[in-house]
Amino acid sequence: MINYVIKRFQHTFQPYEIVLARLLSKPSEKFHLSKPLKNGEVINTGNGPIRHEDVIGKPYRSLITSSKSSSHQYMLCKPSLEEYVVNKRRHAQPIYPLDASLIVQLSDVHADFPDMEFGPSIDVEKPASFQGLDLSDEYDLFLQGRLERRNIQVQQGIRTSAPPKQYLECGTGHGSLTLQICKAIHSGNAYYNGNDSTRGSILHSLDRNAKHLATGVKNLKHYDRGIYWTDVEFHLLSESEQGPSQWLYSPTATYYRDIVGRLADRPGGFLNGAFLDIPSPQDHLRSIAQHLVAESPLIVFVPSITQLWDCLQQIKTLGIPLSMTRVLELMSSSGGGGMREWDLRRTVVRETGKGSMVARPKVGIRVVGGGFVGIFKKLPADSFVRTWE
Structure with missing residues (x-):
């Protein structure tokens, strides 16, 4: 659980992550999508390579220069799904x-x-912001019944067969x-x-x-x-x-x-x-x-x-x-x-x-x-x- 929490709050590039290196002077025109980050690999740019080991551990949106040109700076970005798909090499026409x-x-x-056994049951109270809402008593009872049935399943270790x-x-x-x-x-x-x-x-x-x-x-x-x-x-x-x-x-x-x-x-x-x-x-x-x-x-x-x-x-x-x-x-x-x-x-x-x-x-x-x-x-x-x- 500790490792999972740490991963959720990481804001630096990790091994096997993909990075989009944008030329700072023309960020919307000149960019390069990397392979999964790995020591010994490079991002090839027109201004010289950027080593993967120089990227790993850097915070998102850091600036970096290639090994051959200190005058060309690149911004290291985490690509969106759209940027990832559009810029990957293709053998079939993608649905954009x-x-x-x-x-x-x-x-x-x-x-x-x-539904699975996650631990002890928890009595979940309705948030204060909901107290003033005019909700149907019948529907509230329905929701409460769902919660109670789930708690019983948790206590007894019952797993659905679906x-x-x-x-x-x-x-x-x-x-x-x-x-x-x-x-x-x-x-x-x-x-x-x-x-x-x-x-x-x-x-x-x-x-x-x-x-x-x-x-x-x-x-x-x-x-x-x-x-x-x-x-x-x-x-x-x-x-x-x-x-x-x-x-x-x-x-x-x-x-x-x-x-x-x-x-x-x-x-x-x-x-x-x-x-x-x-x-x-x-x-x-x-x-x-x-x-x-x-x-x-x-x-x-x-x-x-x-x-x-x-x-x-x-x-x-x-x-x-x-x-x-x-x-x-x-x-x-x-x-x-x-x-x-x-x-x-x-x-x-x-x-x-x-x-x-x-x-x-x-x-x-x-x-x-x-x-x-x-x-x-x-x-x-x-x-x-x-x-x-």
Whole structure:
């Protein structure tokens, strides 16, 4: 616990941390993202190298000069997640961080850690600032009941038998979306100690391209000294596995044998959310939907609006229990970020009576930028509703 507290209050660069060295005279134009800090390594700049050992132990925002030029000063900064993702070497086109964060926010993915034995129970009193609020007595009793049940579980050492929440990402790529999903679920693993009973959330991230997967793994592993490393199980699909649906039954998926294998046939599904950034996502909707828990989100990211139409066609043709709730366009800009809502639906031409498609922005302005996000929700098995007419 002492080491953990010390780490929380450190404000100096530590081994294996990433640093962004900004040229002080042009901090927004000239900067260099380091590898994980390690003795013997250097940050190569146009004005000579900066040794990693000269950075380790320095406070954030310190100034330093390269070994060849004392006239060029660099400010040592802790990079934001956006700066980290945008400036990492890439083998696959990333979903830019602002867009990726919006996608995760729209999915409403969140997590809590499982109930465990943390120590003696604590009688938590309502803060003084709440005393004057007009809260419902019934609701206060409900909250008090939750607290009492949790205290009883703590005293008796009872742990919930519920499995951790499971999320699926198809298309690891650069790892940008992976990192954003981990931000949302990381709190569920606050007390993870290697035992799955202490794990609240798991992200399964898979890719068919070994080079892309290796890049995504490295980018996640190096970010903030591996803070999200234990939140993800990575899977590489073999050439014989045609898509993410095959991963559910793949013998090469190591985690399948431990957790997924026990849950894949569970009535009502076992996935609490899925994110698809792959070609032809419509071909995998049925197999993934059958493993989604009711009301769980399925997020599809595609470059063309017609690909979302293909998804809708597949849902209707095969009777897949999914309902599209929103369609949004990712707007192009210098760093990504921003969305515009679209109207995508089936309609009937009044003059001819024939079916047609409506695909247009919900506001009447020029279409720019690239990328569309379709948000689907899993319907209960006995309540598939045709939402086309």
